[in-house]
Amino acid sequence: MTVSLHPVPGIPEIRRGDDLPALVAAAVAAAGLGPLPGDVIVVTHKVVSKAEGMVVGCLDDAEYRRIVADEAAAVLRRRGDLVIARTRHGYICANAGVDRSNAAQGTAILLPRDPDRSAHGIRTGIHRICGVDCPVVVTDTFGRPWRRGVVDVAIGVSGLEAILDLRGTPDASGRIMEATEVAVVDEIAAAADLVMGKADAIPAAIVRGLALAPGAGRAADLIRPADEDMFR
Amino acid sequence: MTVSLHPVPGIPEIRRGDDLPALVAAAVAAAGLGPLPGDVIVVTHKVVSKAEGMVVGCLDDAEYRRIVADEAAAVLRRRGDLVIARTRHGYICANAGVDRSNAAQGTAILLPRDPDRSAHGIRTGIHRICGVDCPVVVTDTFGRPWRRGVVDVAIGVSGLEAILDLRGTPDASGRIMEATEVAVVDEIAAAADLVMGKADAIPAAIVRGLALAPGAGRAADLIRPADEDMFR
Numbered sequence: 001m002t003v004s005l006h007p008v009p010g011i012p013e014i015r016r017g018d019d020l021p022a023l024v025a026a027a028v029a030a031a032g033l034g035p036l037p038g039d040v041i042v043v044t045h046k047v048v049s050k051a052e053g054m055v056v057g058c059l060d061d062a063e064y065r066r067i068v069a070d071e072a073a074a075v076l077r078r079r080g081d082l083v084i085a086r087t088r089h090g091y092i093c094a095n096a097g098v099d100r101s102n103a104a105q106g107t108a109i110l111l112p113r114d115p116d117r118s119a120h121g122i123r124t125g126i127h128r129i130c131g132v133d134c135p136v137v138v139t140d141t142f143g144r145p146w147r148r149g150v151v152d153v154a155i156g157v158s159g160l161e162a163i164l165d166l167r168g169t170p171d172a173s174g175r176i177m178e179a180t181e182v183a184v185v186d187e188i189a190a191a192a193d194l195v196m197g198k199a200d201a202i203p204a205a206i207v208r209g210l211a212l213a214p215g216a217g218r219a220a221d222l223i224r225p226a227d228e229d230m231f232r
Numbered sequence: 233m234t235v236s237l238h239p240v241p242g243i244p245e246i247r248r249g250d251d252l253p254a255l256v257a258a259a260v261a262a263a264g265l266g267p268l269p270g271d272v273i274v275v276t277h278k279v280v281s282k283a284e285g286m287v288v289g290c291l292d293d294a295e296y297r298r299i300v301a302d303e304a305a306a307v308l309r310r311r312g313d314l315v316i317a318r319t320r321h322g323y324i325c326a327n328a329g330v331d332r333s334n335a336a337q338g339t340a341i342l343l344p345r346d347p348d349r350s351a352h353g354i355r356t357g358i359h360r361i362c363g364v365d366c367p368v369v370v371t372d373t374f375g376r377p378w379r380r381g382v383v384d385v386a387i388g389v390s391g392l393e394a395i396l397d398l399r400g401t402p403d404a405s406g407r408i409m410e411a412t413e414v415a416v417v418d419e420i421a422a423a424a425d426l427v428m429g430k431a432d433a434i435p436a437a438i439v440r441g442l443a444l445a446p447g448a449g450r451a452a453d454l455i456r457p458a459d460e461d462m463f464r
Contacts, residue, residue, distance in 0.1 A: 003427050005235040077462040084462060092378040101412065141412075145377055145463035146324040148456045149395045149415025151422070153379070163381045180333065180373075182425070183381025190383070191423035193414070194442060195235050210426060224380045230309040230316060231377035231463050 001211060006033055007195040008204040016053035021125025024204055029130070033206050039134045040207040041126065042192035045155060046102050047203040048118045048138055049109045058100060058108035067108055071096035076232060087111060090223040091155060092232075093142045102201070111140065115156030116218040123158040135159030135214070139189040145231065152193035154185035154219045161215030162222050183222055184212070233443060238265055239427040240436040248285035253357025256436055260362075265438050267366050272439040273358065274369045274424035277387055278334050279435040280350045281341045290332060290340035299340055303328035308464060319343060322455040323387060324464075325374045334433070343372065347388030348450040355390040367391030367446070371421040377463065384425035386417035386451045393447030394454050415454060416444070 010027040014020065024043065028035050035041060049055065058064050061081070072085035076092060085096040089111065097111040112118045115138045123136040138156030143149075154162065166180040192205040226232060242259040246252065256275060260267050267273060281287065290296050293313070304317035308324060317328040321343065329343040344350040347370045355368040370388030375381075386394065398412040424437040458464060 001239060001427055003237040003423075005237070005423070007233060079462060144415075146456055146461060147385070147415060147418070147454050149413045149418065149454060151415050151418050181381045183376075183379060183383050184426070186379070186381065186383050187422040187426050190419040191235075191237070191426060194416070194419050194423060194439075195233060207426075222379050222381060224378055229378060230311060 001209060003191075003207065003209040005191055005195045006031070006206040006208065007202045008033065008206060009202055011047065011203055014047040014050040014203075016050065016055070018051045019125070020047060020051040021122050022129060024122065025126045025129040027204065028206065035126070035130060035132050035134050035206060036208065037132055037134075038208070038211065039132075040137060040160065040188055040210060040212070041122070041134050042137045042139060042189060042196075042205045042207060043122060044152075044196065044203045045112055045115060045118075045138050045140045046099070046109055048112050048115070048122070048156070052112055052118065054110040054112055055103065055107050056110065057106060058103075059106050064098070064100065064108060067110075068095045068098050071098050071110060089115065089155070090220065091142075093140070097140060111155065112138070116158065116220055117156075119156035119158035119219070133159065135212070137185050137188050137192070138219070139192065141193075152189040152196075154189045154222065157185050157217050157219040159214055160185060160212055160217055162217035162219055164212075185217070185219065186222065233441060235423075235439065235441040237423055237427045238263070238438040238440065239434045240265065240438060241434055243279065243435055246279040246282040246435075248282065248287070250283045251357070252279060252283040253354050254361060256354065257358045257361040259436065260438065267358070267362060267364050267438060268440065269364055269366075270440070270443065271364075271366045272369060272392065272420055272442060272444070273354070273366050274371060274421060274428075274437045274439060275354060276384075276428065276435045277344055277347060277350075277370050277372045278331070278341055280344050280347070280354070280370055280388070284344055284350065286342040286344055287335065287339050288342065289338060290335075291338050296330070296332065296340060299342075300327045300330050303330050303342060321347065321387070322452065323372075323374075325372070329372060343387065344370070348390065348452055349388075351388035351390035351451070365391065367444070369417050369420050369424070370451070371424065373425075384421040386421045386454065389417050389449050389451040391446055392417060392444055392449055394449035394451055396444075417449070417451065418454065
C-alpha cells in the first residue's frame with residue numbers, strides 16, 4: 001500500500017459566500033487529480049472560515065485580545081500575549097483559534113462555527129459536482145504542550161471515523177493491544193500539511209491510497225472529555 | 233510536489249545485536265524502494281530498542297509499574313494504572329515510554345537510551361551500505377492532552393532539521409508570520425504511520441518527495457524547555 005499526498009494549487013483567494021466545494025472541485029480537476037474514489041480531501045479551515053464569513057475586523061493588538069476573549073469559552077493559561085483557551089467547540093489551542101496570519105490586513109480569521117458541519121458541506125458539494133463521495137478533513141495548525149513547533153490537526157471531519165479503534169486487535173506478537181485508538185484524521189492532517197506548507201497559499205490537498213473504510217466520525221470525537229483529561 | 237509514503241515490509245523480528253541498518257537497507261532494496269536521494273527513512277523505535285537490547289523481563293503488572301518508575305525522571309500525573317511521566321530524555325508520555333505491545337510475552341520494551349544517536353547510527357549505516365545519505369526519523373506513539381487518540385511523533389532524528397522555522401517569512405497575504413515553527417519531523421512521523429499501522433509489524437517506511445534541505449537537527453530540539461511550558 002502506497003499513500004500519496006498531492007497539493008491542490010489554483011484555489012483563488014476566498015471571499016464570503018464563495019462556493020468553496022465548487023472551487024475545490026475545479027482546482028482538483030484542473031490539477032488532473034480527479035478526485036478518485038477513496039481519496040481524502042483535506043482543506044485548511046482558513047478558506048472554510050473565509051467562505052463562511054468568519055472574518056472580523058482587527059486593527060490592533062487590543063482589538064485582537066478582545067476578539068480572542070470573545071471566542072474563548074474558557075482560558076486555561078495566559079502568558080504575555082499568548083492565551084491558551086478552550087473554544088466553544090471544545091478545542092484547546094492558542095488564542096482560541098483566532099488568527100491574523102494569512103488574513104487580509106486589518107482582519108482576523110475565526111474558526112468555523114461548526115467545522116464538522118463545514119466538512120460535511122464540502123463533501124456533499126464535491127460529491128454533487130464530481131459524482132465521487134470523498135471524505136473531507138478540515139484542518140487547523142495547533143501547538144502542543146511539552147513539544148515545540150506546531151502541527152496540523154483535524155477540526156472537522158466527514159465520511160471517515162476520526163479514531164481508528166485497534167483496541168482488542170492482536171499486535172504483531174499476538175498480544176491483545178490494550179489502548180490503541182489512533183487519531184487517524186490527525187495523522188492525515190499532519191501528512192497533508194507536508195505538501196501544503198504554511199506560506200504557500202495552498203489550502204487543500206488530496207491524500208490518496210489510504211484504503212480506510214467510510215465512517216460517520218466527527219472531529220468532535222477527538223475532544224477528550226474534561227473528566228478524562230489530566231491537563232486542564 | 234507530490235509526496236509518497238511507502239511501507240517497508242520484510243524486516244524480520246529484531247533481536248539484540250542485530251544489524252538494524254543492514255536489515256532495513258535490505259528490506260528497502262527488496263521492496264524496490266532504493267533508497268533514493270531525498271528519501272526520509274522512518275523507523276519505529278521498537279525495532280531500534282530491540283536491536284539495542286532495551287528490552288527487559290516483565291511478568292506482571294507489579295513488575296511493569298516498577299519498570300515505569302525506573303524509567304521516569306519525573307511523574308506529572310497518575311490515574312489508575314496510567315502514569316504520565318517525563319523520561320530521562322525529556323519526553324513526556326504515558327508510562328515513561330515503556331511498552332508491552334509488540335513485545336514478546338513476558339517482556340517490555342524501553343525507549344532507546346539516546347534516540348537521536350540511534351537515528352544517526354541507522355543513517356550512517358544505511359549510507360555506508362547503499363551509498364545514499366538519507367535522513368532518518370525514529371518514532372514512537374504518543375497520546376496527547378486534550379485530544380483523544382494516539383499519533384506517531386519523532387523521538388530521534390538525523391540529517392534533517394526537526395523544526396522548520398518559518399518565522400519572519402511572509403505568508404500568502406504578505407504579512408510576516410509571527411510564530412510559525414513547524415514540527416516537520418512530527419508531521420513526517422504521523423504521515424509514515426498511515427502506512428505502517430499499529431498491528432501490522434511494518435516497522436519502517438519511506439517518505440519520498442519532501443525536498444527538505446539537509447540539516448543537523450535532533451528530536452531533542454522538540455522538547456519544550458520547562459520554563460516555556462505552561463502545562464507541567
